[in-house]
Amino acid sequence: MKSKGIGKQTLVFTAPPHIVSAAAIVGDVEGEGPLADYFDVVLQDDIWGEESWEKAERKMFEHAVRCALDKAELTPAKLDCLLGGDLLNQIISANFAARELQTPFLGLYGACSTMAESLLIGSMLVDGGYAACVACAATSHFSTAERQYRQPLEMGGQTTPTAQRTVTGAGCSIVTDSAYAGKRVFNHVHIPAATIGRVVDLGITDAANMGAAMAPAAADTLCVHLGDTGRGLDAYDLIVTGDLGTFGSEMFLSLCGDRGLDVAGRHFDCGCAIFGLDQKVDCGGSGCGCSASVLNAYLLRRLEAGELQRILFMATGALLSTTSGMQNDSIPGIAHGVVLERK
Amino acid sequence: MDNIQQTQAQKKYQQRVNERMPKSKIASQCLRAFIAGGLICCIGQAVRAFGAQTLQLDEKNVAAFTSIVMVFLGATLTGLGVYDKIGSWSGAGSIVPITGFANSIVSPAMEFKREGYVMGVGAKLFSIAGPVLVYGISASVLVGLIACMVR
Numbered sequence: 001m002k003s004k005g006i007g008k009q010t011l012v013f014t015a016p017p018h019i020v021s022a023a024a025i026v027g028d029v030e031g032e033g034p035l036a037d038y039f040d041v042v043l044q045d046d047i048w049g050e051e052s053w054e055k056a057e058r059k060m061f062e063h064a065v066r067c068a069l070d071k072a073e074l075t076p077a078k079l080d081c082l083l084g085g086d087l088l089n090q091i092i093s094a095n096f097a098a099r100e101l102q103t104p105f106l107g108l109y110g111a112c113s114t115m116a117e118s119l120l121i122g123s124m125l126v127d128g129g130y131a132a133c134v135a136c137a138a139t140s141h142f143s144t145a146e147r148q149y150r151q152p153l154e155m156g157g158q159t160t161p162t163a164q165r166t167v168t169g170a171g172c173s174i175v176t177d178s179a180y181a182g183k184r185v186f187n188h189v190h191i192p193a194a195t196i197g198r199v200v201d202l203g204i205t206d207a208a209n210m211g212a213a214m215a216p217a218a219a220d221t222l223c224v225h226l227g228d229t230g231r232g233l234d235a236y237d238l239i240v241t242g243d244l245g246t247f248g249s250e251m252f253l254s255l256c257g258d259r260g261l262d263v264a265g266r267h268f269d270c271g272c273a274i275f276g277l278d279q280k281v282d283c284g285g286s287g288c289g290c291s292a293s294v295l296n297a298y299l300l301r302r303l304e305a306g307e308l309q310r311i312l313f314m315a316t317g318a319l320l321s322t323t324s325g326m327q328n329d330s331i332p333g334i335a336h337g338v339v340l341e342r343k
Numbered sequence: 344m345d346n347i348q349q350t351q352a353q354k355k356y357q358q359r360v361n362e363r364m365p366k367s368k369i370a371s372q373c374l375r376a377f378i379a380g381g382l383i384c385c386i387g388q389a390v391r392a393f394g395a396q397t398l399q400l401d402e403k404n405v406a407a408f409t410s411i412v413m414v415f416l417g418a419t420l421t422g423l424g425v426y427d428k429i430g431s432w433s434g435a436g437s438i439v440p441i442t443g444f445a446n447s448i449v450s451p452a453m454e455f456k457r458e459g460y461v462m463g464v465g466a467k468l469f470s471i472a473g474p475v476l477v478y479g480i481s482a483s484v485l486v487g488l489i490a491c492m493v494r
Contacts, residue, residue, distance in 0.1 A: 152451045152454040152471075153427065153450070153454060154424060154450035155430070156431065156438065156450075157434070157438060158372070158430070162364050202352065202356040203357055251359070254363075
């Protein structure tokens with residue numbers, strides 16, 4: 001029997017889990033962006049002394065988890081579970097980082113929605129009493145994503161104006177139950193509810209226009225969430241989307257407008273926020289490291305500081321692969337929503 | 344019924360996306376391609392003139408000499424990490440000439456060295472240039488056959 005869910009897709013946590021610590025690591029280009037001062041580590045170069053970019057990416061994931069644990073004076077042994085993923089085939093970054101961390105591990109793939117997915121499932125584990133302390137993380141890397149999804153880096157060509165740059169970044173949140181008595185970086189951040197997204201596909205086939213492919217999923221999750229909880233938009237200080245970029249955000253606002261929701265004043269897109277206007281990244285940032293690093297470095301701090309009281313964090317994912325793209329399949333999108341509240 | 348409605352919602356959305364999405368600046372990009380492509384061809388012509396006049400090469404050798412020099416330049420600039428920057432400015436202007444062909448072979452070679460010399464460099468070397476070769480050679484065979492029959 002469903003006792004902790006309301007409406008179609010929303011979960012309500014009876015003992016809202018706490019986010020007690022977080023960390024974010026980004027690459028050099030992100031370090032030139034407007035949020036540079038918030039990140040825990042900004043890499044000098046994106047290979048970080050490793051033999052390959054893939055190894056650098058898994059090191060970023062591992063380091064983000066360790067950094068978040070360190071801040072709360074915890075060790076990996078204290079974690080009941082690590083949840084996370086990345087964009088590479090068979091999520092090797094998360095899997096290989098978990099090999100080093102030696103914690104119980106659930107690997108997740110939600111494309112760029114992974115940060116919200118891991119927070120959502122992590123909160124369920126904690127509220128359900130199956131875990132007292134979990135780490136939720138996600139990572140992505142520009143160079144590994146380019147070589148997997150697109151073309152070699154040194155290949156000379158142009159991007160289309162709707163393209164987005166994959167963020168080199170990793171973020172991790174430490175989620176605990178209310179009995180947690182250890183050191184905290186955040187004293188006030190809770191997760192009272194979450195909405196599991198459904199896959200929405202309005203038939204966009206252009207892999208260089210992923211913002212437009214994901215926008216319908218974000219609009220759907222927002223509407224379902226508001227319907228399930230019976231809340232209006234004014235209950236939220238910010239409606240956060242993961243990586244819609246400038247054009248995807250425009251489509252998101254227009255789709256919300258179709259349903260009578262005027263989100264414009266309270267919309268925040270991590271993909272638009274992470275890079276400056278002078279950085280040549282077309283429509284902005286993408287990748288699961290985008291929402292993961294912006295949430296864990298910037299948004300959680302604003303919640304803790306009391307500048308925000310309640311936000312809906314919706315990381316958005318484009319569920320395509322290189323194979324589905326070549327076979328002319330359209331791009332399904334997904335968005336999971338996690339409510340983050342200051343108490 | 345549900346299916347038809349879904350398709351209409353999809354069509355409506357796709358139409359809206361197509362109307363509003365930022366478009367490529369075709370005119371300015373054509374101009375850039377013209378300038379960059381023209382410049383590369385001028386360099387090629389200068390190399391050719393050098394081969395013919397200074398090195399006294401005959402017609403056949405001077406063509407091979409020019410190709411070798413231009414491929415060398417394209418490959419070197421790729422290795423130095425410059426060609427992708429030229430490419431992002433000039434688009435087709437630096438893809439179409441033979442220097443672009445060199446770039447399309449050297450860039451995967453650099454990138455996939457980590458996967459080893461056989462399944463990395465060996466298998467990926469022609470991942471971009473491969474289709475060009477397949478259809479280029481196929482077309483040449485076809486044209487050759489036609490020329491043969493016409494004669």
